Amino acid sequence: MSFDVDYFRALETPRLARLGPNVVAAAFPLMKLMPARFILDQAEKSGELKVGAHIVETTSGTFGMAVALLAAARGFRLTLVTAASLIDQTYQERLERLGAKVVALADKRGDGNQTGRLAHLRAVMENEPDAFWTRQYDSPGNWQSYARLAELFVRSMGQVDWLVGCIGTGGSLCGTGTFLRQVYPHLQIAAVDTHRSVLFGQPLGKRMLRGLGNSVLPANVRHHLVDEVHWVGAYAAYHSAHSLFRNQGIFMGPTSGAAALVGEWIGRTNPGSVVAVIMPDEGHRHANTVYDDRWLAALPGWPCAPVCEPEILVAIEPRDEWEWTRFEWSRRLLEDVPRPVGIS
Amino acid sequence: MPLIANDLKRTMLAKPARGQAFGHHGELVQGVFEDEHGHLHRGLVTLPIDSLRSTAWFAVDESGDIDVEPRGRDKALRAAQLALAHLGYPSLGGRLKVESDIPVGHGYGSSTADVVASMRAVAAALGARLLPSTSSRLAVAAEVASDAIAFETEALLFAQREGVVLEHFGGSLPPFVLVGFKGEAAAGIDTLELVPARYSSEEIQLFRVLRGMVARAVRYQDTRLLGQAATMSARISQRHLPKPYFDVVVDIASHYQALGIQVAHSGSLFGLMLDAQSASREKIHPIIAALEGRRFHDIGIFPINVEERTHVL
Secondary structure: OOOOOHHHHHHOOOOHHHHHHHEEEEEEEEEHHHHHHHHHHHHHHOOOOOOEEEEEOOOHHHHHHHHHHHHHHHHOOEEEEEEEOOOOOHHHHHHHHOOOOEEOOOOOOOOOOHHHHHHHHHHHHHHHOEEEEEOOOOOHHHHHHHHHHHHHHHHOOOOOOOEEEOOOOOOOHHHHHHHHHHHOOOOOEEEEEEOOOOOOOOOOOOOOOOOOOOOOOOOOOOOOHHOEEEEOOHHHHHHHHHHHHHHHHHOOOOOHHHHHHHHHHHHHHOOOOOEEEOEEEHHHOOOOOOOOOHHHHHOOOOOOOOOOOOOEEOOOOOOOOOEEEEOOOOOHHHHOOOOOOOOO | OOOOOOOOOOOOOOOOOOEEEEEEEEEEEEEEEEEEOOEEEEEEEEEEEEEEEEEEEEEEEOOOOOEEEEEOOOOHHHHHHHHHHHOOOOEEEEEEEEEEEEOOOOOHHHHHHHHHHHHHHHHHHOOOOOOHHHHHHHHHHHHHOOOHHHHEEEEEEEEOOOOEEEEEEEEOOOOOOEEEEEEEOOOOOOOOOOOOOOHHHHHHHHHHHHHHHHHHHHHHHHHHHHHHHHHHHHHHHHOOOOOOOHHHHHHHHHOOOEEEEEEEEOEEEEEEEOOOOOOOOHHHHHHHHHHHHHEEEEEEEEEEEOOOOOOOO
């Protein structure tokens, strides 16, 4: 009997939402399934990932959940290395219920301790040569998997003029952007980052908005693809997520809120252009935080007024969590863009 | 009527019946594509040219063997045998005659057109009809590699080595005017002799996007999008089986604002895709002059899915 049925392919496929007359967003239930499935499929095909092998990865986010679902369904052992400051009890228990071993390292600086996590992971790899590291930060499979998203945008929108998406590992935005720009060379790409993420030259610091930006620089971030960078603060992202839910019935996480905020603004300021936005996760994980008034009320500076347009930065600098800034990156390499004073 | 019916050795069962098939101008897109189970197949989107045709006549008899005219059209002969067997008359024979206005060995798909026309003539002689999917499968058996010409102008993604359809795009290609030409003294190319391209993992992923563009272009009859997909496919092909003077073609296409560049991926054909609405005689003549100036030859103008064709001919 033959069925064209693949649960995980269906789960990784976004629903499309219209955010404006010229703006379409891909709203993912769990975007990271796309790279996770692609990387595991390729490794299984090449023989690099053997039956029942041990998979390892460092992640505090949804990539871990995606690999955990696939590892459970395909019979692999899984160890996820994360930071104590980044993972909540419920999420950890859900991962463990899927059979994953979660190693949560101490994180005194509050920046995610990515260096410590990578060191731990390398130690595991040295002890177990047959273990498979999915390497979402630098595996070409991460960005290449997003050809499926590029195909989906093309099938539903035809020509795309702007691509707007969050950046953390660089996989989704740089992958989708690489494929779309090959067929549409005029494509403009806007990267959505957050204050105190190092990806586009800000000084490292504590990031309030989880799942956006990074404290280290993954190889999958391809700076030369990016036309402009938007740094969206946590509060601005929360407001946008609330508005998506309240005004359009779309229940997404705050990073998706940040992408929607930028995408809607680009759509308004470029009325003749077709804008595609990537919204990577749903709101459920944030029900007790971003969507909880008591949790919000305890935040310093909350409530604040929502911002409706970015402030243009001449020099890159971090701002407050209610702020939203924009910088003309102009497809430069990171080393070609002047950094804030005192940062190397 | 081209057949002589007074051969005493043969007992005529019916008058010769006719079958026809189109030629093509290579492919709009060619690469490697996933089926619904995630398996990869080599596949292509053929660009049919309905003004280039092969016509076959078949008169069935009980001799048990098939004569073919002109002699040496072995693929057409084999196709007729396969069609007879498929239709349940493996012991019948007959006379097959093939006439074609498709130049041989230039990448216009002359041999597949002969094969498909022959099978159609056999089917017609027996009062039967072959579905395009059956013709394609038999054509692959007769020819080893093939194209989607049995589907006429129906746009689809075709796995040319298996003779199966990977995706029906659900309509015809959008209208455009093709200016076709060749870049080098056209030595006949045997497509089966060529080593198939080994695409990178990135290229295979990019083919997904091209497939999506063709699907959209057919659904919304968007020639510009089809042109963008064809151009990208030609560029990828250029990395594996480079055609001389491709850069010159790119320059001419850009100068005359062609919607796209189309190539025969394993042949020597180029095509410039022009907007059907604005492709007037005045617009096309300078393009032809420019191509001739750069020593391109065998220049032909092919209206594709255009109702009014007099404006360019």
